[in-house]
Structure formats: structure tokens, C-alpha cells
Amino acid sequence: MQFDVIVVGGSYAGMAAALQVARARRRIMVIDAGLRRNRFARHSHGFLSRDGHEPERIAAEAREQLLAYPNVAWTEGRAESAEQVDGGFRIATEAGESFEGRRLVLALGVVDRLPDVPGLAERWGRSVFHCPYCHGYELGGGPLGVLATGPAAMHQALLIPEWGPTTLFTNGAFSPGDEELAQLAARGVSVEAVPVDGIAGHADVHLADSRTIALAGLFTVSTTRPASPLAEELGCAHEEGPLGPFIRTDAMKQTSIPGAFACGDVARATGTVSLAVGDGALTGAAVHRSLLLG
Template sequence: MEANFDAIIIGGSYAGLSAAMALGRALRKVLVLDAGKPANRQTPHAHNFITHDGETPAAISAKAKEQVLEYPTITFKTGTAINALQQDGLFIIETDGEETYTGRKLLFATGIVDVMPDIAGTAECWGISVLHCPYCHGYEVRNRPTAILANGDIGFEFSKIITNWTQEITLLTNGPSTLKEEQIAELEKHNITINPKPIKSISHEDGYMNNICFEDGSNLKLTVMYAKLPFIQTCPLLQTLGCEFTDAGFIKIDEMQATTVKGVYAAGDNTTMMRSVPSAVAQGNKAGAMINHQLVNEDF
């Protein structure tokens, strides 16, 4: 069996496109397969990315795709990978469009899926006024009364971080607090309110929240909330191939962006809690270079 491509990249957002550019400039024949559902598709503006600060995520991605496709060895296909297997030292990818591709190396730049809580309005506000990262969005909502949806150790640590951007913080545990007594004392010392009331819904207009409604009928009026939500991996094919994961649920990689399965690499949000556009771009660039380096060593 002969490979159609030197590398197949599953996921054509920031990490995937960055890897594709590195490989295209290394004269490698590459397929980028993208389902077209980036995690930040609702986010109005991307920040903390020099030369692109304040642009829409879609504009950054579109420009990246345009530049990547200037390299003639790069092929971009819209579709979802539904099956993956190894055969004769190659990777075989099948898509929902009943297409089959073979590649020598495989890169997962598939991101993660945030699991929304059972709180009406959260999904509509996610990435707009319910935020995941203060480094990405904290400057724009600085000094506002702010809620944090979290509990336990995560809630405590995240509350500490957010004090850098605002001193008016309410920690919403959405049920009984699991904070330790010493953590509660520290939060109270910094005037952080702990509210254990179960949340019913988030009132909003086009994703911009204006009120948090609790199950007991009370309300908390504010315009911004951070949330530490659980996640799942977007692509189940990592398990199919036998890739290992960290205790936190990320793909286990080494310093070369290589997974625990030989020939399979990963980059972007699916590998790290450092979840941002510049981080994904950096990981993708490194993964592309490492894949080319491995190909060179195999062929020399």
C-alpha cells in the first residue's frame, strides 16, 4: 500500500493550519481534514495574539487557511474522520463522505468539547459573556462585578487568579460548597462572596448575560461570568488508535508533540489546559516541524 500523503491532519483550525504551513514549507504532501466546528465559533473577538489582537476568530482562521493553501502540496477537505486504523506502517482514515485517505503520519488537532451544565442560557453565552480564560478575555471585562462558576480546589484557585482583573467577585458553587475551611477563610479575607444556591438559568440578550437566576427565585445582576467546565475529546479516534490520556483528560504527548502511539501526533486544546489561539498556533508549528523531522530520519 502506498501513502496518499506524508501526513494527514485531522482538524483545520489554528493548530492544524499552523502544522500544515510548517509541513507545506517543508515540501510535504499534506491533507487537512476539517469538520468546520471550531470551539470558539461563538467568540466575538480573539485576544492576546500579537498582530491579530481583537480580530474575530473566523477572520484569523480564514486568513490562515488562505495563506496555507498557497503551498501547492497542501490539500484541504471539509469532512469528519469517522474511522482510523494502521496497516502496513500507514494510517488509513475514513470520512463521513465515504472517502478514504492514507498517510505516513497522523496529527490530531481536533480540540475539545465543553460540556455545558444544566443551566439554561449557558451555551448561548459561552465564549461571549460566560468565559473560560482571563488571559483571552479578562482585559475587556476588567473591574466589573464578576461571577465564577466553579467549586472546590478549582473554584479557589480560579478565584485567586481573577482577583488580578477585578475585586468584585462572587464564587457560585451551584450547590453545596466543597471548599476547605481554610480556603473559605482566604476567600472571605479577600472579600470574595461564596454563593451555594443552585442556578436555574442565565438571562441574556444575544449571548450577553445580564442576570443569573437561582432556583429559589433570587437573582444576581451582572454581565460577566467565568466558568470552569468539564470537557470531552472531540475525536473518538484517539481511543481507537490506542492513544493514552492524562488524568485530566488531555492527550498524553512528549516534547515532540508525539502521542504514545508511534506516528501519531497531537497539538492544540486537546493536549493542554493552556487553551488559547497563540498556544494552539505554537503547538501546531512545532508538531509540523517534528513530523517532518521524523520523516527525514526515516527516509535518510
């Protein structure tokens, strides 16, 4: 059976795209590996009407609503390969299944690469974060930190004081110049140049000189990569963003490969749940339009 649209990735962007196409009564296949980027977080914030809800609850409700449409099929598993065929695209899964669709939506998501600091990965999404808009309010105005991974730490360090007194841990990854030090001082940011040995407790930063700085929360800039190589296999053009590569799309979310669209974190320089849902909704409408008008 050939589907009108295959969506690879059943998280927020993928489901939002599929929903628009489903409501146009088109046949859709969603292929999902079940690895949402925010699966490590206890709560999701900043998404209107779902502020403070558990991420898995939001995703489960969205899937239930999507699968209420009889023209939507769902396959759990990883999409292993993608190729162009006459009339569209063929996707093969790790389970050996193969599906064909006239249009393809790549909602692949991204993988975060974290600083190699002992104890940090275990606290990712719990007391170590990347987005203050998503998690800053809940830290109650307590002492906060920014762990540098490069020059992007400067932007974070100037932003984070909105949510609490802030210390920038340069950790050998970033050395602010005189002008930058003046900017940090104007925002009340302390700069700590002693290397970080590890993170313990809730968010206690252990330094190489045996000091420990207890924090309400720690922020860092992760670098990202697409969670799947499918876009690269198809030959989709990419752009290099401040955090890592992402799929290049036009204003209507079509990639450099005609008929293949991309949305969500894999097609943006940065993202949140709200942005992913909006991105997916735009993509779904654009995909349906392309089925009608070419």
C-alpha cells in the same frame, strides 16, 4: 495518492502544524469538520498581532495562507475512522473518501461540557467564559462571577478578582472549607451558597431565593472531552487532566503510537489560541524531522 502527512483538524493547531510541513515541500492533506472550539466567541484576545480579531477571520486568513502552498490539499468533512496500515495510516471520512499518509497529526480539538444551568449555554463565549486572560479585560472592571463546577472553581475565584469584584456561586458543586474561605475573603471574593436557577439578560444570575445578581461577566470551568474518538480507536494513550482526558505525547508531540502526533487542546491539559498555534508549529517541525530521521 499517499500523502507525507495527514492532519485531522483544520483549526489553529492543525493549520500551524500543516504550515511547517508545507514549507518543507511535503505533501499534506488536511481534513476538517469546521467546528472550531471558539466559534461561539465574537473576538479572540491574547494572540499576538491578532488581539481583538474575530476568530473566524483569523481562521480564514490562516487557511488562505496555507492553501497558497500547492502541496497542501484540504477536505471538508468529518474523519470517521483511523487505522494503521503498511507505510503509515489510513483515514476514512464520513463522505466515504479514504486517504493514506506516512505520518498522522491529530489536531482533533475538544468539546466543552457546561454546567446544566438554564441560559448558560446560550451565553457561552458572549458573556459566560472560561478564560479571564482571553476575555477579562473587555469586562471593564465590572462585577464578575464564578459558577462552581467542582474544586477547580477555587483557583478561578482567586484569579478573577484581578479583573473585577467577584462573587463565587457554589451552586452545590463546591463547599469551601475554613482555610479556603479565608483565602477568598483575603481576595475580596463574596461567596453565594444559594443555588442558581438560571442566567438571563446579559449575565444576570437568578438565585433560588428570587434574588438577581447582575454581572458584567460570568466565568465557569467547563469539562472537556476529545471532539473525535480517532485517537482512542488508534490506541493512543491518554492522561486525565483537571478538565478531562487529553492525548499523551512526548516532548516532540508524538503519541504512544509511532508516527502519530497530536497537538492543540486535545493534547494539552488546557489551551488558548496562542498555545494551540505554538503547539502546532512544534508538531509540524517534529513530524518533518521524523520523516527525515525516522
